Amino acid sequence: MEFNKETALLQAEFRKFAKDVIAPKVDDHDKKGEVPREFILKLSEMGMLGALVPESCGGVALDTLGTVVALEEISKVCPSTGLILAVHNGLFAYPIVKFGTDAQRSKYLPQACGGEVVGGFAEMAANELLVAAATGSSQYTISGQNQLLLNGELNGPFVLSIPLPGSDASTFSIIDPGCPGVKITKNTTIIGMKASGIADVRFQDALVNSGAILGVDRQGQEITADVRNIVRLLFASIALGISQGAYENALKYAKERVQFGEPIANFGMVREMLADMAVKIESVRLLTYDAALARDAQKDFSKAAAIAHLVAAQSVADITNNAIQIYGGYGYMKDYPVERYFRDAQVIRVLCGTSRLDKEFIAAKII
Amino acid sequence: MDYFLTSEEKALKEKVRAFTEKLVVPMLDELDIKAEFPTEIVKEFGKQGLFRIFVPAQYGGTGAKIMDMCIACEEVGRICAGVATAYAVGALGSGPIVYFASEEQKQKYLPLIASGEKLCAFGLTEAQAGSDVANMKTTARKEGDYYVLNGIKQFISNGSISDVYVVLAATDKTRGARGISAFIVENGTGGLTFGRHENKLGIRTSTTTELVFEDCRVPKQNLMGKEGMGFIYTMRNFDRARPGVGAIGLGTAQGAYENVLAFAGKHDLLNDQYIQRKLADMATEIEAGRALIHAAARTIDSGYKGFSKASSFSKLYPTDLAMKCALEAIDIMGPYSILREYKVEKMLRDAKITQIYEGTNQIQRQVIALELIRETGTGKRTDHGI
Numbered sequence: 163m164e165f166n167k168e169t170a171l172l173q174a175e176f177r178k179f180a181k182d183v184i185a186p187k188v189d190d191h192d193k194k195g196e197v198p199r200e201f202i203l204k205l206s207e208m209g210m211l212g213a214l215v216p217e218s219c220g221g222v223a224l225d226t227l228g229t230v231v232a233l234e235e236i237s238k239v240c241p242s243t244g245l246i247l248a249v250h251n252g253l254f255a256y257p258i259v260k261f262g263t264d265a266q267r268s269k270y271l272p273q274a275c276g277g278e279v280v281g282g283f284a285e286m287a288a289n290e291l292l293v294a295a296a297t298g299s300s301q302y303t304i305s306g307q308n309q310l311l312l313n314g315e316l317n318g319p320f321v322l323s324i325p326l327p328g329s330d331a332s333t334f335s336i337i338d339p340g341c342p343g344v345k346i347t348k349n350t351t352i353i354g355m356k357a358s359g360i361a362d363v364r365f366q367d368a369l370v371n372s373g374a375i376l377g378v379d380r381q382g383q384e385i386t387a388d389v390r391n392i393v394r395l396l397f398a399s400i401a402l403g404i405s406q407g408a409y410e411n412a413l414k415y416a417k418e419r420v421q422f423g424e425p426i427a428n429f430g431m432v433r434e435m436l437a438d439m440a441v442k443i444e445s446v447r448l449l450t451y452d453a454a455l456a457r458d459a460q461k462d463f464s465k466a467a468a469i470a471h472l473v474a475a476q477s478v479a480d481i482t483n484n485a486i487q488i489y490g491g492y493g494y495m496k497d498y499p500v501e502r503y504f505r506d507a508q509v510i511r512v513l514c515g516t517s518r519l520d521k522e523f524i525a526a527k528i529i
Numbered sequence: 530m531d532y533f534l535t536s537e538e539k540a541l542k543e544k545v546r547a548f549t550e551k552l553v554v555p556m557l558d559e560l561d562i563k564a565e566f567p568t569e570i571v572k573e574f575g576k577q578g579l580f581r582i583f584v585p586a587q588y589g590g591t592g593a594k595i596m597d598m599c600i601a602c603e604e605v606g607r608i609c610a611g612v613a614t615a616y617a618v619g620a621l622g623s624g625p626i627v628y629f630a631s632e633e634q635k636q637k638y639l640p641l642i643a644s645g646e647k648l649c650a651f652g653l654t655e656a657q658a659g660s661d662v663a664n665m666k667t668t669a670r671k672e673g674d675y676y677v678l679n680g681i682k683q684f685i686s687n688g689s690i691s692d693v694y695v696v697l698a699a700t701d702k703t704r705g706a707r708g709i710s711a712f713i714v715e716n717g718t719g720g721l722t723f724g725r726h727e728n729k730l731g732i733r734t735s736t737t738t739e740l741v742f743e744d745c746r747v748p749k750q751n752l753m754g755k756e757g758m759g760f761i762y763t764m765r766n767f768d769r770a771r772p773g774v775g776a777i778g779l780g781t782a783q784g785a786y787e788n789v790l791a792f793a794g795k796h797d798l799l800n801d802q803y804i805q806r807k808l809a810d811m812a813t814e815i816e817a818g819r820a821l822i823h824a825a826a827r828t829i830d831s832g833y834k835g836f837s838k839a840s841s842f843s844k845l846y847p848t849d850l851a852m853k854c855a856l857e858a859i860d861i862m863g864p865y866s867i868l869r870e871y872k873v874e875k876m877l878r879d880a881k882i883t884q885i886y887e888g889t890n891q892i893q894r895q896v897i898a899l900e901l902i903r904e905t906g907t908g909k910r911t912d913h914g915i
Contacts, residue, residue, distance in 0.1 A: 353867045422661045494729050512863045
């Protein structure tokens, strides 16, 4: 796809940043399970912490295409950093921009855009919460846990979906760091995205006051449906970046690795895998960019985003799997990058909506 | 489904299932996290007679039936492919001794292997000799009553913890594949050390190391069979061992499927047709994989010679299936699946190696295709098929 000059420059800028600044530290962060805090400030200077926030709220209001291109370039090198940015932008800042009160916007967005805080989101499908109506100025009391608090280790405020007792309805709220009854601990049991700071959060009689309700009470379904669209798009671009990263490594290795007297890239079965990877990546890229352009044109991009996300999730699984296969035994070892891409791929496939949800959504749209 | 197992086979399956669940399940996380060899579990496998499966009756075994090996590998693999690998390497290491060693060598090693007192491994792969086995650089130079081995073997499963290694080395570099010979090298032989321990994506409890040979002097009576036959022994050994790898893959697929089924029940998803379709496909393909493994194992055990293709079928399909079922499990179980406590993320990491080790699945396809080409040329099927 031909980009306009602005997007082309942005792509070049993020590609260079990922290569020069992020790449040298990726393995270290993955092995130690450390959040790459040192990049966050730089990325905020580059506008990536306020990408989807209007200028009036302190953001840079980058277009959607630019946002997905930047995420792709970062995720190609470090999927964990890509995930941190996507969660912050799509699951924290975006819902506040769209549904938050004026007070919430001015409280959270300038700080979020400036990189002073990185916002999080508790994966709704992992909520194990007991919710009760509270008395006085508070709205709800929450106990229980969520093992997938995205960006949790970054200790910022986070968005939580609160299932309401005795109904299908839900409410979103913003939980501040240090809120009494909320305890966040590192989660070390996740297969991949080890540098993205996914944490465990436990609630013990934590109070949510009415000022912390995102939008209006019981607006959960509407917010979920809306946020899902943008998240599908952002996560598709992370999956695209992972796919591209795994593919580039596999391609390079296939050309270098000699067996039976010639590079394995000469062998038909390897060529078939490489061609298949390239085709899938090109498909995902076009679908993702197309959905982004639809959003930029203020069109309904929801089906396009679901299709892009579905194909991206399936492709990233196949591509990272075959990247290891091309590396053979070496690919299975932690000294080579492809096993990391494979692990990271599993996380992005299932967070905030699996293929099943995508297909249900697409079917509902077309029937 | 009735698999028409004999009463002994049924008893074996039940026994292995029961003690694997008892021994391995409580250790799963620890084995994976610490990435240490499951010494105690393997010892107990020995006591339970699991290594006798690899050895003919006259050397203290139960007959070296491929069917028995597949049953055991599937059942252990259903719980942990890492432990299954640690176990099955015993078949790969003992196979050459069972089939190609001298009577004296057999009597010396097989009873101890059968009882589990001595663990054995197979030293083939090198940095530049992966799929291209014949490209090995390790050499064995004849010097009087000894062969002197030099070179580095890589990615050797059960390296360092095994007592006996069957090692391939070039005795005549000018003859390529036909210049490779097989040796029995005991742990403790001077000049054999163990290099780096690999840090792997999965099967982390299975120890993988380098075998480093530096002027390692091996008595000439430890040569197996004839000089120059090592490559052929290797290929024949693989032909017999591959259904066992397929069975580890099958066990992994079965384990993933059972986890999905339990998850779907717990989360009230069983009436969802999307889930039903996934479960039905998994169950069907697992039965197909099991039938393929059983058929290959029975073919080999029947004494029929041309089983190379059947053996590759039985490795290729169930190991690809292991990956497929594990990937499906991730999708169906959603965000929970990526957490260790839900077990399938480990199964996915483990499944990956089954598509790679003992001949990548590309090599299996190559074996199958070459056999098909040969059949086309001769007009004869090499198996029982019509």
